[in-house]
Amino acid sequence: MARTFPSYVPSARSFTPGEYPVRTYRSQSGVVSKRIYGNKPTNYELQLTFANVDDSVANDIVAHYEDTAKQLEGFNLPNEVFGGMGSGLKSKIQAPSNVTWSYASPPQIKSVFIDVSTVEVSLIGEINV
Amino acid sequence: MSNLRLVQFFDYLTGDGLTRYRYQNYFVGQNKTYNSNSYAFAPFQSSGSLSTLTGDNETVTVLFPATEYAIRLVDASGGNRQSELTLTTLWLTAENEYSSLQFTETLIGIGSSFDDTTLELRFRTAMDSVGANFPTRTFNRDNAGILPINAELSLR
Numbered sequence: 346m347a348r349t350f351p352s353y354v355p356s357a358r359s360f361t362p363g364e365y366p367v368r369t370y371r372s373q374s375g376v377v378s379k380r381i382y383g384n385k386p387t388n389y390e391l392q393l394t395f396a397n398v399d400d401s402v403a404n405d406i407v408a409h410y411e412d413t414a415k416q417l418e419g420f421n422l423p424n425e426v427f428g429g430m431g432s433g434l435k436s437k438i439q440a441p442s443n444v445t446w447s448y449a450s451p452p453q454i455k456s457v458f459i460d461v462s463t464v465e466v467s468l469i470g471e472i473n474v
Numbered sequence: 475m476s477n478l479r480l481v482q483f484f485d486y487l488t489g490d491g492l493t494r495y496r497y498q499n500y501f502v503g504q505n506k507t508y509n510s511n512s513y514a515f516a517p518f519q520s521s522g523s524l525s526t527l528t529g530d531n532e533t534v535t536v537l538f539p540a541t542e543y544a545i546r547l548v549d550a551s552g553g554n555r556q557s558e559l560t561l562t563t564l565w566l567t568a569e570n571e572y573s574s575l576q577f578t579e580t581l582i583g584i585g586s587s588f589d590d591t592t593l594e595l596r597f598r599t600a601m602d603s604v605g606a607n608f609p610t611r612t613f614n615r616d617n618a619g620i621l622p623i624n625a626e627l628s629l630r
Contacts, residue, residue: 380478384570385502443503474503474515 348412349421350446351405354428355466357394360438363387363470385443389470393426396463403454403462410452419445419473444470479566482520483508484536486547489556489583495547500566508562508572516543520561534561534581536595544593548586554595557583 363386370378395402413420427435449469454462481500487493497516498506505512522534536559538544551557558580565575581597588594 376476378476378478380480383500383502472502474517 348409349423350426351402351409352423352425353395353398353402353405354425355393356396357392358426358430359390359392361390362437363389363441363444383472385472386441387444387470387472389438389441389444389446390449391422391438391446391468391470393466393468394463395466397457397461398464400460400462403452403464406452406464406466407454410448414448414451419447419471422446422468441470443472443474445473446470477568479568479570481506481564481566482518483513483560483562483564484516484518485511485513485560485562486551487558488551489554490551493550501570508564532599533584534579534597534599536561536597538593538595540588540591540593545588547595548588548593551583554583554586554597559583559595559597 365386366382368380368382370380372378395406409420422439424435424439427439430438446468447470449467452467453465455465456462479500481498484495484497484499486495486497488495496511496513497518498508498513499516499518501515503515505514507513516538518536518538520534520536522532538547548554559582560578560580562576562578565573567573579599581599583595584598585596586594587596
């Protein structure tokens with residue numbers, strides 16, 4: 346497992362729970378049949394925004410991205426990422442069963458002022474056994 | 475609405491009869507017991523015809539991601555030749571319990587292929603045994619002698 350995501354509190358979070366692997370067959374009569382292929386959901390999504398942070402924060406996140414991308418391994422999310430969130434919801438997002446978090450795309454960094462940036466991070470949680 | 479929950483149990487005996495591998499493809503990251511045997515999780519899928527009216531020689535393919543354990547399957551069985559596969563498909567209840575509905579097919583390995591992401595094991599039905607050569611043999615040096623390096627075969 347690669348090193349834990351940097352311990353910064355985001356200014357915004359957006360979370361989408363995982364989906365079960367289901368294929369739907371729709372007949373010409375409109376009757377729907379579904380087949381499920383596994384007993385665990387996958388493809389969780391988490392977007393984090395770190396608005397107007399010091400460039401050192403952006404630098405830490407980019408360094409973490411570079412480390413984990415080359416290792417092709419997932420990572421843990423520290424408690425700070427979930428600052429202000431209820432414990433029940435936090436437990437569903439932080440460590441779903443058999444799921445590891447990784448970057449869905451490289452972090453996006455917008456410079457807003459001298460030595461100040463806004464960082465957008467898009468993460469995906471996938472089953473890794 | 476009709477919903478399907480199917481688990482497949484992959485019970486594979488290598489061609490030399492010495493090693494057996496057991497996998498299931500539904501319960502992620504779990505070992506499941508079926509018929510008193512333990513099956514580890516592996517993300518495989520099978521496709522192809524399992525039975526026909528004439529009962530003859532249909533090809534079934536089982537796809538694995540080309541990971542270490544899957545390549546070991548091929549390695550251990552000489553390219554998946556003359557291995558034996560018992561593939562059981564079992565219906566699950568809404569609570570993911572085994573139901574009584576199932577079918578089992580016994581298949582014989584006829585070869586394999588892989589690329590950088592996928593490993594394909596090919597099998598034919600055991601009904602192939604009614605043919606002249608049991609089990610199906612692949613044309614190789616053992617049954618033909620030294621083979622030419624081009625396509626100019628002379629049959630005498």
